[in-house]
Structure formats: structure tokens, C-alpha cells
Amino acid sequence: MHRINLVKILTLLLLTVTISVNAQHNSQNEKKAENSHSKKDLKSEIKEYINHHLLDSHDFNLFSWTTDEGEHKYFGAPLPVILWDGGLKVFLSSKFHHGEAVAEVNGNYYKLYHNKIYKTDAKGTISLDEHQHPLNEKPLDFSITKNITFIFLVGLLMFLMFSRMAKSYKKNNLIPKGIGRLLEPIVLYIRDDIAIPNIGEKKYKKYMSYLLTVFFFVWIINLLGLTPLGVNVTNNIAVTLSLALVTYFLTTFTANKNYWKHVFWMPGVPWPMKIILAPIELLGTFIKPFSLMIRLYANITAGHIVLMSIIGLMFIFKNWIGSPLSFGLAFALSLLELLVAALQAYIFTMLSALYFGMAVEEHHDDH
Amino acid sequence: MTIPNIVGAGLIVIGAGLGIGRIGGSAMDAIARQPEASGKIQTAMLIAAALIEGIGFAALFAA
Amino acid sequence: MDKLIEQFSLGLFFWQTVLFVGLVILLKKFAWKPILDAVNEREEGIKNALDEAENARKEMQNLTADNERILKEARAERDTLLKEAREMKESIISEAKGEAQLQANKVIEQAKATIEAEKQAAITDLKNQVAELSIEIAEKVVKRELSDKDKQEKLVEEMLKEVTIS
Numbered sequence: 001m002h003r004i005n006l007v008k009i010l011t012l013l014l015l016t017v018t019i020s021v022n023a024q025h026n027s028q029n030e031k032k033a034e035n036s037h038s039k040k041d042l043k044s045e046i047k048e049y050i051n052h053h054l055l056d057s058h059d060f061n062l063f064s065w066t067t068d069e070g071e072h073k074y075f076g077a078p079l080p081v082i083l084w085d086g087g088l089k090v091f092l093s094s095k096f097h098h099g100e101a102v103a104e105v106n107g108n109y110y111k112l113y114h115n116k117i118y119k120t121d122a123k124g125t126i127s128l129d130e131h132q133h134p135l136n137e138k139p140l141d142f143s144i145t146k147n148i149t150f151i152f153l154v155g156l157l158m159f160l161m162f163s164r165m166a167k168s169y170k171k172n173n174l175i176p177k178g179i180g181r182l183l184e185p186i187v188l189y190i191r192d193d194i195a196i197p198n199i200g201e202k203k204y205k206k207y208m209s210y211l212l213t214v215f216f217f218v219w220i221i222n223l224l225g226l227t228p229l230g231v232n233v234t235n236n237i238a239v240t241l242s243l244a245l246v247t248y249f250l251t252t253f254t255a256n257k258n259y260w261k262h263v264f265w266m267p268g269v270p271w272p273m274k275i276i277l278a279p280i281e282l283l284g285t286f287i288k289p290f291s292l293m294i295r296l297y298a299n300i301t302a303g304h305i306v307l308m309s310i311i312g313l314m315f316i317f318k319n320w321i322g323s324p325l326s327f328g329l330a331f332a333l334s335l336l337e338l339l340v341a342a343l344q345a346y347i348f349t350m351l352s353a354l355y356f357g358m359a360v361e362e363h364h365d366d367h
Numbered sequence: 368m369t370i371p372n373i374v375g376a377g378l379i380v381i382g383a384g385l386g387i388g389r390i391g392g393s394a395m396d397a398i399a400r401q402p403e404a405s406g407k408i409q410t411a412m413l414i415a416a417a418l419i420e421g422i423g424f425a426a427l428f429a430a
Numbered sequence: 431m432d433k434l435i436e437q438f439s440l441g442l443f444f445w446q447t448v449l450f451v452g453l454v455i456l457l458k459k460f461a462w463k464p465i466l467d468a469v470n471e472r473e474e475g476i477k478n479a480l481d482e483a484e485n486a487r488k489e490m491q492n493l494t495a496d497n498e499r500i501l502k503e504a505r506a507e508r509d510t511l512l513k514e515a516r517e518m519k520e521s522i523i524s525e526a527k528g529e530a531q532l533q534a535n536k537v538i539e540q541a542k543a544t545i546e547a548e549k550q551a552a553i554t555d556l557k558n559q560v561a562e563l564s565i566e567i568a569e570k571v572v573k574r575e576l577s578d579k580d581k582q583e584k585l586v587e588e589m590l591k592e593v594t595i596s
Binding site: 193197290291292294295298299343346347350351354 | 406410413414417418420421422424425427428
Binding site: 055056082133140141142143144145147148151152155158159162163165166167169170174175180184187188191205208209210212213217236237238239241242243245246 | 434436437438439440441442443444445446447449450451452453454456457458460461462463464465466468469471472475
């Protein structure tokens with residue numbers, strides 16, 4: 001038992017160390033950048049780095065550094081850029097040279113500015129308004145970014161894991177083998193403790209596919225966000241909005257008469273109250289997926305910001321007391337983030353199940 | 368971020384923290400009283416806490 | 431809030447929705463359905479096995495109860511049989527005893543009768559012999575007495591006398 005705990009702790013320690021090392025790597029280049037590019041405040045440098053980490057990017061970089069000659073070097077691969085700007089335009093993101101160059105496609109010029117693609121002239125001028133927002137035209141951007149690559153990879157991983165698990169049932173006389181042994185209790189937990197109590201024995205089956213997929217998707221992608229790969233999928237509002245919208249549409253399109261009756265004409269209250277309640281209830285149906293979206297986004301974003309800020313503190317203190325202290329803090333926080341990764345997946349699934357349960361609830365006379 | 372924003376954010380955090388704290392405390396009491404119902408209590412606690420958290424975050428983003 | 435809207439990326443939203451919905455559909459077909467079906471089937475199997483075991487246990491109980499009942503019946507039957515046998519034995523013995531008594535009585539009776547008859551016969555025989563002997567003796571005596579004339583006359587006289595008297 002002790003040994004198992006020890007192994008667990010060591011694994012976590014390793015994970016944290018890799019995150020820290022990765023951050024350190026990046027921060028070292030900041031330090032060097034600080035030396036080469038005249039004086040720039042370290043604090044704002046770290047802040048910028050964190051903001052950059054939270055953003056999506058058009059190429060897949062594991063780390064980058066600056067050579068002594070002041071040249072930026074990147075380790076990673078370019079990803080395809082797909083633009084809709086009066087016609088489909090596809091090219092590799094290496095054309096941008098990490099935002100340093102203007103990409104020319106069929107006579108149109110594009111430039112990366114804060115990881116967004118803007119249409120520019122041949123020189124790549126970006127005109128800014130007084131809030132530092134660019135005024136340039138933005139083409140519709142359907143590029144395969146780093147996050148989309150990861151969404152795809154996680155989907156592939158899940159497909160391989162679960163289809164293999166499904167096959168092992170057939171081969172092995174209804175007993176899972178390999179990865180299935182690990183995953184089956186979780187699948188059963190979602191069925192027995194999330195779906196059945198919230199939706200009900202009769203109707204839970206049609207929602208199981210979504211609940212299981214969303215749970216494992218959010219969980220795995222949250223966990224990947226904690227690895228040193230530097231991906232951060234669930235802290236994009238677009239991703240959480242998409243997930244929440246699926247829940248919302250599933251709730252809306254599978255809802256029965258009873259649900260809509262409760263929304264528009266709440267039974268069992270006097271009629272003036274019904275008129276007041278109807279808009280509130282209607283608003284409630286939108287607030288539910290909205291809170292799902294915000295919760296997942298905010299929890300993961302907050303976790304990443306705090307974790308990276310604490311790691312960043314190491315480079316501000318630069319002494320023997322501050323750095324180990326912030327290392328310890330980062331370690332503890334990483335453990336907490338591991339919990340949060342699972343907890344947010346659980347809560348998303350749980351609340352989705354709860355909303356589905358409300359939508360298909362049968363009529364009761366006790367209201 | 369202006370100073371009223373920061374103060375507002377602080378107030379939101381205090382409010383949400385108090386709320387979640389109360390939920391957690393009450394859940395502990397309930398579990399101590401009825402340990403056999405701990406599963407259901409935990410679920411209800413998490414849902415309530417998540418709802419407060421959602422409102423808190425929404426307000427934080429508005430602030 | 432502004433920051434959120436600014437950060438929103440339509441491309442990411444589009445791809446996430448497409449990939450995620452595709453993932454749900456694919457997994458539903460290739461993973462969740464077979465997994466959940468298999469788990470259900472297994473649970474049904476376990477439930478059935480448990481039910482069967484319960485049934486078997488009940489049957490077993492019934493069987494034991496039956497056995498016990500049969501045993502009890504057999505024991506009761508044996509008891510009644512034994513009792514009957516004992517009664518029969520007693521009745522046979524008592525009957526036999528009566529018969530024997532009767533037989534014995536008869537034998538004794540017969541013996542007694544035979545003895546009586548023998549006795550009578552013996553007595554008759556004895557009487558006959560005594561009578562013969564007496565006659566012989568009387569003959570002999572008479573012969574001797576009547577060997578001389580005097581004595582014969584005398585006797586005739588005596589007898590005549592006697593006849594006259596009577």
C-alpha cells in the first residue's frame with residue numbers, strides 16, 4: 001500500500017517537474033530576450049507569456065528559444081491554415097514565420113497579430129484603434145490550429161481506447177481486458193450514479209452516448225492541459241460553448257410536453273405568477289447551458305493562470321527561499337488541478353444529465 | 368482593471384466563498400448525521416456548489 | 431466579457447462541434463453500444479445465475495424437507511409395522527397357549543378315560559378270574575365234598591331245608 005502511494009506521489013512529482021521545466025525553458029528564453037531586446041519588465045514578460053499560453057495558436061510548438069544572435073528558434077510543426085475570404089484558401093502556417101512575416105496567397109496578404117489572422121497590404125501594416133484593437137479586416141478562419149489538432153487526437157485516442165474495450169468484451173466472454181478494466185468502473189459509475197438517478201431508469205439509455213463521450217472528452221483534454229505539451233483546449237470559450245450548445249440542443253429537442261408546460265405555464269401557481277414565471281423560466285433554459293460553458297471555461301483558465309503565475313514567481317524571486325516555495329506551491333496546485341480536471345468533467349456530465357432529466361421528467365401530481 | 372472592478376470582484380469572491388462554504392459545512396453536518404446517505408448528499412452538494420460557482424464566475428466576468 | 435467575445439474563435443467552434451458530434455456518433459456505434467450491451471448482458475447473466483442459485487437452493491431445501499418427511503413416514507410405518515408384528519406375536523402366542531392348553535386338557539381327559547377304561551377292564555378281568563377261580567375252587571370243594579354219598583345227602587338235605595324255609 002505504501003509502495004503504491006509512493007509510486008503515485010513520484011509520478012505526480014515527475015509530472016509537475018516536467019511542467020515546471022517546460023515553463024522554465026520558456027522563461028529562460030524570456031530572460032535572454034530580456035537581455036537582448038533592451039529592458040522589458042520581467043513581470044509583464046511573464047504576464048504576456050501566460051496570456052500567450054492561454055491562446056490558441058496556428059502552429060504546434062513544444063518550446064521555443066532565442067539564439068545569441070537574437071533569432072527566435074521554434075521546435076514544432078506548422079499546421080494548415082484554412083481561410084474563407086472570397087474563396088477557400090489553404091496554406092501551411094509556416095508561411096507566417098510565427099507572426100514575423102506576411103503570407104501571400106493568390107494576391108491577398110495575411111498577417112498574424114496576437115494569434116489572429118488579419119488581411120493586410122503587402123507590407124503587413126496593422127492599424128490599431130485607441131484600445132489597441134486592430135481595425136484590419138478578418139477573414140473567416142477555419143484553420144486547423146493547435147487546439148483542433150488536439151481535439152482530433154483526443155477523439156482518435158478515445159475511439160481507439162473504447163473500440164478496443166468494446167472488442168475485448170466480445171472476445172473475452174463479456175469480461176473486459178486491458179484498458180477496459182480501467183475504464184469499465186468509470187463507465188458504470190456514469191451510468192449508475194450520474195445517468196440513472198438524474199434521468200431515470202426508463203429514459204437514460206438514449207443520453208448515455210453523449211454523457212459518456214462528454215465526460216471522457218472533457219476529462220482527458222483537461223488532463224492533457226496539465227501536461228507539458230502546452231495545450232489548453234477547454235479554456236477556449238468556443239470549445240465550452242460548443243459543448244454547452246450540444247447539451248442545450250439535446251435538452252430542447254428531446255424535451256416532452258411536461259417540460260415545456262413547466263417553462264411556459266407553470267402548473268400549480270396562480271395565473272399572475274404564471275405570467276411572471278414564464279420569462280424567468282425561459283431565461284433559465286438559456287442560463288443553464290451558459291453556466292455550463294462559463295464554469296468549465298473559468299475553472300480551467302483560472303487553474304492555468306494561477307499555476308503559471310506561481311511558476312512565474314520563481315523567476316521573479318530568483319533566490320533560495322522563493323523558488324522552492326513557489327515550486328512547492330506549484331506542486332500542490334498541480335495536484336489540485338488534477339482533481340479539478342476530473343471534477344469539472346464530472347460536474348459537466350452531472351449537470352447535463354440533470355437537465356436531460358428535467359426535460360424528460362414525467363408528469364407528477366405533487367406540485 | 369479599475370478599482371471598482373477589483374472591489375466588485377473581491378465582493379463576488381467573498382460571497383461565492385461564503386456560499387460554497389456554507390453548503391460544504393451543511394453537507395458535512397448532514398453526512399455526520401446520516402452517514403448512509405453520504406452519496407446523495409455529496410451529489411446534491413456538488414450541484415449546489417457548482418450552481419453558485421457558475422453565478423460567481425458569470426459575475427466575475429461581468430465585473 | 432469583452433475579452434471573452436474577442437477571444438471567441440469561430441473556426442475553433444466550428445471544428446470542435448464537427449469533431450465532437452462526429453466523435454459522439456462514432457463512439458456510439460463502435461464503443462458505447464457494444465460496451466453497454468455487453469455490460470447489461472453480463473449483469474443479466476449474473477442476475478440469472480443468482481436467481482438460478484436461489485432456485486436451486488430452494489429446490490434443495492424442498493428436497494431435504496421431502497427427504498425428512500419421507501424418512502419420518504418410513505419411521506412411522508416401521509413403528510406401526512413393529513407394533514402390529516408385536517401384537518400379532520402376542521396374539522399368536524396367546525392363541526397357541528390356549529390351543530396347547532386345550533390339547534393338553536384333551537389328552538389328559540383321554541388319558542383319564544383310558545385309564546378308567548383300563549381300570550374297569552382290569553377290574554372286570556379280575557372279577558372274571560376271581561369268579562373262575564372261585565368256581566374252580568368251588569368245583570374242587572364240591573367235588574371233594576360230594577365224593578361220598580353221605581355228604582351229598584346231607585347237603586341235599588340242608589339245601590332242601592333251606593328251600594323249605596324260604
